Amino acid sequence: xxxxxxxxxxxxxxxxxxxxxxxxxxxxxxxxxxxxxxxxxxxxxxxxxxxxxxxxxxxxxxxxxxxxxxxxxxxxxxxxxxxxxxxxxxxxxxxxxxxxxxxxxxxxxxxxxxxxxxxxxxxxxxxxxxxxxxxxxxxxxxxxxxxxxxxxxxxxxxxxxxxxxxxxxxxxxxxxxxxxxxxxxxxxxxxxxxxxxxxxxxxxxxxxxxxxxxxxxxxxxxxxxxxxxxxxxxxxxxxxxxxxxxxxxxxxxxxxxxxxxxxxxxxxxxxxxxxxxxxxxxxxxxxxxxxxxxxxxxxxxxxxxxxxxxxxxxxxxxxxxxxxxxxxxxxxxxxxxxxxxxxxxxxxxxxxxxxxxxx
Numbered sequence: 001x002x003x004x005x006x007x008x009x010x011x012x013x014x015x016x017x018x019x020x021x022x023x024x025x026x027x028x029x030x031x032x033x034x035x036x037x038x039x040x041x042x043x044x045x046x047x048x049x050x051x052x053x054x055x056x057x058x059x060x061x062x063x064x065x066x067x068x069x070x071x072x073x074x075x076x077x078x079x080x081x082x083x084x085x086x087x088x089x090x091x092x093x094x095x096x097x098x099x100x101x102x103x104x105x106x107x108x109x110x111x112x113x114x115x116x117x118x119x120x121x122x123x124x125x126x127x128x129x130x131x132x133x134x135x136x137x138x139x140x141x142x143x144x145x146x147x148x149x150x151x152x153x154x155x156x157x158x159x160x161x162x163x164x165x166x167x168x169x170x171x172x173x174x175x176x177x178x179x180x181x182x183x184x185x186x187x188x189x190x191x192x193x194x195x196x197x198x199x200x201x202x203x204x205x206x207x208x209x210x211x212x213x214x215x216x217x218x219x220x221x222x223x224x225x226x227x228x229x230x231x232x233x234x235x236x237x238x239x240x241x242x243x244x245x246x247x248x249x250x251x252x253x254x255x256x257x258x259x260x261x262x263x264x265x266x267x268x269x270x271x272x273x274x275x276x277x278x279x280x281x282x283x284x285x286x287x288x289x290x291x292x293x294x295x296x297x298x299x300x301x302x303x304x305x306x307x308x309x310x311x312x313x314x315x316x317x318x319x320x321x322x323x324x325x326x327x328x329x330x331x332x333x334x335x336x337x338x339x340x341x342x343x344x345x346x347x348x349x350x351x352x353x354x355x356x357x358x359x
Contacts, residue, residue: 048195051083059089062180066116069184073191081191113148114190115156116183118176119212120144120163122204125154126212130179134172134238137230141166141175143183145190147201157201160190171237215239220246221341222256222295224279229298233259244306247280247338249320254338257310258303262292267299280337284317291316293338 054074058067067087074082119129120142126132133141142163147156162182166175190197220243222232236245236259244255266285277283281294291302291313304312311319321336 050191050194051080052191052194053084054082054086054191056085056087057089058087062118062176062183065180065184066187069188073188081188114159114187115144115146115148115154116187117144117146117154118179118183120161121146121154121158122206122209124210124212127214129212130172130176131215131238132210132212133166134170134175135234137234139166140164141179143179143186145183145186145197146204147198155204157203159197159201160186162186169233169237171241172239173241215243217243217246218343220244221343222247222338223340224293224295224338225340226296228296229262229300232295232300233261246341248341249307249338252307253341255306256302257306260290260301260303262290262299262301266292266301278337280339282321282336282338284313284321289314 054070056067056070058064070082070085073079074085117129118141119125119133120140121144123138124132130141140163142161144158145160146154146158149156164178164182167178219235220239222235222245224247227235232245236256239245240259244257245259247254247256266288269285277294279294279296283292283294284290285292285301288301289303289312291305292299293302302313304310305316
């Protein structure tokens with residue numbers, strides 16, 4: 001039996017694989033499926049027990065853990081779980097010293113197609129499940145090992161599912177590391193008893209379906225009048241390491257690089273309590289050397305920003321806020337504002353997909 005392992009969930013802006021599009025992958029798989037003559041990929045040559053022959057698809061760091069686990073199983077001659085491991089797409093960066101050579105899709109179709117998806121399906125179907133888990137403040141998440149249905153993503157039968165608690169204030173990158181290790185272990189567990197796992201697969205419930213669409217650059221634009229401090233910090237933890245949060249300062253785009261929570265002693269400062277400030281207002285707090293920015297329900301702190309170059313909060317104050325006051329002493333702090341940056345929308349959004357799969 002040839003098992004196809006597809007791991008291509010991506011922390012970035014959507015779904016895809018290095019050096020090719022999703023449609024290319026599915027065309028390749030379709031040709032392979034056709035060689036076996038069945039939609040479910042079954043034929044009389046299917047093995048009933050290990051060792052399996054595995055064909056791996058994967059493109060990112062999430063996929064690396066699965067690839068390492070598969071390779072370790074292949075090298076374990078005593079257990080005899082995997083006879084052959086062939087790699088179609090390689091995670092970037094690829095694991096150092098990894099011995100498996102990249103494989104061109106040109107032979108017979110894999111019979112079993114499994115997907116390692118980093119959410120508790122049917123919650124967060126789509127290209128960016130980990131990002132949306134953090135963005136929406138979920139307290140529980142997990143990994144699902146499922147069968148793939150060509151051209152219908154994240155809807156196949158569930159073979160194994162495990163849940164974990166989301167660590168408080170966890171970033172998407174940190175959560176990705178936890179889920180990638182969990183998913184790799186779960187996949188090996190499924191492969192050890194694959195025929196029974198396939199036989200006992202359960203259809204996903206119709207209730208509780210949510211979508212995790214890809215993240216665009218527009219997602220990073222803070223809406224000061226609409227978003228609470230908690231929502232802004234979730235956004236920062238969800239995408240801050242791949243797309244810096246953005247705003248507008250005097251018609252210039254500003255990237256907010258280092259956000260921090262504001263403690264109660266700073267909020268008691270008379271400069272903040274005596275004046276009526278509107279969302280987007282920027283105040284420099286000298287003692288803590290941070291920029292305080294007013295949002296819908298409170299304040300966020302910013303330690304560094306990027307205009308033409310990276311600036312500390314103090315640098316920004318000296319170069320932008322302080323001269324403003326010098327030129328016009330009557331200007332109130334609520335006139336020194338970040339404003340919502342509105343990026344042009346694309347007329348035809350690109351159809352991409354991104355997730356970790358094991359076939």
